Amino acid sequence: MEILAQYWLFILPLFVIQLALALTALVHVLRHPHYRFGTKGLWIIIVLLLNTIGPIVYFVFGRGEEE
Incomplete structure (x- = not known):
């Protein structure tokens, strides 16, 4: 448990950044109907x-053109 307490200030920002990135990508997948590769269901799973x-x-390969 000491190890977790020792690295908590490093782990927490990484967790928040990862969560924000995932939520941003998920919202984008749900709102936009155009993808370069795959379908909406595939990108949600990924x-x-x-x-x-x-x-x-998703942001590098799947995101389609904005209209």
């Missing part, structure tokens, strides 16, 4: 199951 990497992959 964003939620691949915690930190999923939202980054």
